[in-house]
Amino acid sequence: MPPRDPTCAYLGPDGSYTSQAARQLVRLARVALIPCATIADVFAADTTHAVVPLENTIHGVVQETLGCLLASSPAAAAEEEEEEGQPRWSVSTTYDKPIQHALVVKRGTPIENVRWVASHEQALGQCQAFLGATFPSAKILAVSSTALAAHTVHAYAYPDIPPVHAPAPIPDTLRDSPGAAICSVELAQSLSGLEIVRKSIQDVQDNHTRFMLLCRRDATGTDTAAAAATATAAAATTTAAQDPASTCFFRIDDPRTLTAFLGRRSTTLVAVHSKAFPASSRANNGHPPSHPQELHKVQAKYAEKYNKRYLVEVVAPTPLEHADLPGVVRL
Ligand SMILES: O=C(O)C(=O)C[C@]1(C(=O)O)C=C[C@@H](O)C=C1
Numbered sequence: 001m002p003p004r005d006p007t008c009a010y011l012g013p014d015g016s017y018t019s020q021a022a023r024q025l026v027r028l029a030r031v032a033l034i035p036c037a038t039i040a041d042v043f044a045a046d047t048t049h050a051v052v053p054l055e056n057t058i059h060g061v062v063q064e065t066l067g068c069l070l071a072s073s074p075a076a077a078a079e080e081e082e083e084e085g086q087p088r089w090s091v092s093t094t095y096d097k098p099i100q101h102a103l104v105v106k107r108g109t110p111i112e113n114v115r116w117v118a119s120h121e122q123a124l125g126q127c128q129a130f131l132g133a134t135f136p137s138a139k140i141l142a143v144s145s146t147a148l149a150a151h152t153v154h155a156y157a158y159p160d161i162p163p164v165h166a167p168a169p170i171p172d173t174l175r176d177s178p179g180a181a182i183c184s185v186e187l188a189q190s191l192s193g194l195e196i197v198r199k200s201i202q203d204v205q206d207n208h209t210r211f212m213l214l215c216r217r218d219a220t221g222t223d224t225a226a227a228a229a230t231a232t233a234a235a236a237t238t239t240a241a242q243d244p245a246s247t248c249f250f251r252i253d254d255p256r257t258l259t260a261f262l263g264r265r266s267t268t269l270v271a272v273h274s275k276a277f278p279a280s281s282r283a284n285n286g287h288p289p290s291h292p293q294e295l296h297k298v299q300a301k302y303a304e305k306y307n308k309r310y311l312v313e314v315v316a317p318t319p320l321e322h323a324d325l326p327g328v329v330r331l
Pocket residue numbers: 011015016017018019053056062099120122123144145146147209
């Protein structure tokens with residue numbers, strides 16, 4: 001196969017925190033940045049690279065990313081016929097970004113008039129205390145990114161202006177009521193007609209989200225783009241100070257293997273994340289059902305299959321290419 005030009009998918013639209021992270025991670029102008037509507041769409045994108053959020057210091061792991069990553073690793077694709085043809089990703093590097101959320105409304109809207117607040121579920125989770133105290137009775141709406149939330153507020157506030165991005169659907173009963181979005185200050189300032197009414201509304205002031213630069217691998221495990229290595233190297237250069245080259249991610253299928261894995265090499269365990277349900281279950285935005293009675297709606301084979309997978313992050317003295325243990329896969 002001829003080498004492909006490097007391209008990088010990210011969670012958009014433009015102005016999302018992930019788009020800001022992607023610009024930091026991929027600094028080469030010739031790498032085309034491609035916005036996607038959801039994290040699942042990023043993983044499904046036909047690109048050589050991808051940038052997705054992994055975890056946040058307040059709200060923890062980004063469930064949809066974890067589900068997609070565990071489902072699209074090389075061994076998963078090889079093992080499971082139904083996933084053949086899915087892109088296979090490995091982690092090139094990570095990037096830690098400070099996150100300061102702002103609350104935005106249509107210019108001139110008194111905050112006490114706000115009836116609904118939209119944002120990405122991570123941002124909503126990071127601002128939980130603020131939301132509870134400020135909007136005890138407003139409707140909280142989870143949409144696929146903070147940037148989409150801001151565009152949605154803009155679109156419903158100014159119905160006569162053609163929207164830059166199609167807004168997220170809002171319940172009919174709320175369409176004519178003032179709404180607010182949680183997003184970055186940079187994005188809010190770029191949308192004329194919106195006004196920032198509160199800054200730094202996250203529950204802990206020192207708030208960080210860690211993003212991953214993913215590299216697509218072919219069936220043999222090598223990069224699909226000759227230039228991909230260059231892009232990855234450039235990315236590594238920009239983040240080297242924060243992310244040692246020896247940070248490695250593994251997928252572990254059985255938690256009992258973890259002890260053996262850590263015992264056989266001099267690694268330091270950084271984190272173990274688990275995901276109970278697959279990202280392909282779009283119901284409830286990829287999260288486990290909030291009501292136990294809804295459990296039956298999730299296909300049993302998926303619950304069984306994905307229950308046992310863990311994302312394990314370790315720091316090793318030198319990069320580990322292979323785990324040399326059954327059921328442990330380097331991502
Ligand atoms: O919604 C966005 O703007 C994103 O880029 C996603 C995301 C996330 O999923 O963690 C990124 C950073 C912040 O933590 C909030 C939201």
